[in-house]
Amino acid sequence: DTGVSQDPRHKITKRGQNVTFRCDPISEHNRLYWYRQTLGQGPEFLTYFQNEAQLEKSRLLSDRFSAERPKGSFSTLEIQRTEQGDSAMYLCASSESGVEPGTQYFGPGTRLTVL
Amino acid sequence: AQKVTQAQTEISVVEKEDVTLDCVYETRDTTYYLFWYKQPPSGELVFLIRRNSFDEQNEISGRYSWNFQKSTSSFNFTITASQVVDSAVYFCALSEAARNYGQNFVFGPGTRLSVLP
Numbered sequence: 001d002t003g004v005s006q007d008p009r010h011k012i013t014k015r016g017q018n019v020t021f022r023c024d025p026i027s028e029h030n031r032l033y034w035y036r037q038t039l040g041q042g043p044e045f046l047t048y049f050q051n052e053a054q055l056e057k058s059r060l061l062s063d064r065f066s067a068e069r070p071k072g073s074f075s076t077l078e079i080q081r082t083e084q085g086d087s088a089m090y091l092c093a094s095s096e097s098g099v100e101p102g103t104q105y106f107g108p109g110t111r112l113t114v115l
Numbered sequence: 116a117q118k119v120t121q122a123q124t125e126i127s128v129v130e131k132e133d134v135t136l137d138c139v140y141e142t143r144d145t146t147y148y149l150f151w152y153k154q155p156p157s158g159e160l161v162f163l164i165r166r167n168s169f170d171e172q173n174e175i176s177g178r179y180s181w182n183f184q185k186s187t188s189s190f191n192f193t194i195t196a197s198q199v200v201d202s203a204v205y206f207c208a209l210s211e212a213a214r215n216y217g218q219n220f221v222f223g224p225g226t227r228l229s230v231l232p
Contacts, residue, residue, distance in 0.1 A: 033220070042119075042206050042222030043160070089158065100167075101148055101210040101220065106160035 002026060004107035006092050012113045013082055020078045021110045025094030032075050033104060034067055035091040036060065043091055049075060050097060082114045117142045119209050119223035127229045128197050136192045136226045138207030144168075146212040149183065149190045154225070155203040166190065197230045204228070 005024045013019050025032050030051050035043035046065070048056040051072040061067075064082075069075040079086055089109045095102030118141040128134045140149065151163040164174065166183055174181045178195045194201055204225045211219040 040224070042208075042225050044222075045220060091160065093160075100212060103150065103162055103165050104220065105162060106152075108157070108159040111158075 004092055004094055004105055006090075006107040006110050008110055009108060010111045010113075012115065014115050015082060015084060017082055018078065018080045019082060019112065020076055021090055021092075021112075023075045023077070023092030023107060024073070025075070025092070026105060027073075028096065029094035029102075029105075030072070030097040031095045031102060032069055033093045033095075034075070034077050035093065037089040037091055037109070038087075046077075046090075079112075082112075084114045087112055087114045117144075117147075117209050117211055117219065117221050119207050119221055121205075121207055121223040121226050123226045124224070125227045125229070127231060129231050130199060131196050133193060133195050134197050134228065134230075136194075136205050136207075136228065138190045138192065138223060140188050140190065140207070140209045142188075142209060142211055144211040148210040148212065150208040150210070151181065151190075151192050152206045152208065152222075153203045154206065160206070163192075194228075197228075199230050199232055202228060202230045 007022045032049040034046040037043045045058050046061050047067045049069040052069050064080045067077045089111050091106055091109045093104035093106045095104045120139045147168045149166045153161045171183050180193045182191045204227045206225045207223045209221050
């Protein structure tokens with residue numbers, strides 16, 4: 001399977017705990033994106049990487065959120081001191097680089113539930 | 116700022132009926148890209164189509180067709196002879212051709228399609 005993969009698929013945690021999610025993009029894709037999706041809504045952009053450089057961050061990404069892509073391949077999204085409002089589906093997508101915005105291909109998501 | 120509206124929150128049809136999902140967008144850019152994605156109950160967003168603002172030709176792919184009209188800023192999606200497997204949430208998305216590839220990729224709220232047997 002050469003699609004975008006995410007791990008874990010589900011995460012249940014208690015408020016105040018830290019969680020980390022992993023995303024493995026399609027291997028030849030240089031761009032990687034993180035989104036958050038809440039029930040009944042479309043995905044909302046969180047952050048974007050071109051290779052290992054984090055080029056954009058949404059205002060939605062509070063100080064408790066941090067994302068890395070250390071070697072320009074897989075990426076991690078960490079949420080510190082989780083709150084109930086963080087409960088959502090966290091989606092990762094990747095695309096080829098180029099002058100035009102590439103088509104983003106999405107992973108299956110990580111569903112986070114904060115109790 | 117760009118915006119995508121999908122006015123139909125939920126649609127129910129009976130199998131074999133045709134159904135059209137509406138998408139209206141707003142952008143100040145002259146160069147932009149429009150997308151449709153399908154999100155089945157399993158949750159994974161599946162890419163369906165990409166169209167750039169300079170290509171107004173309608174497209175047909177099997178039972179799927181797309182009608183792009185710049186004059187009305189619409190990019191509607193029609194499923195012909197719907198099947199139960201078409202049941203999903205469908206998202207329209209807009210990407211402006213600017214340097215900020217992340218923040219300029221905006222999704223609509225989605226339309227939940229239920230195809231009843």
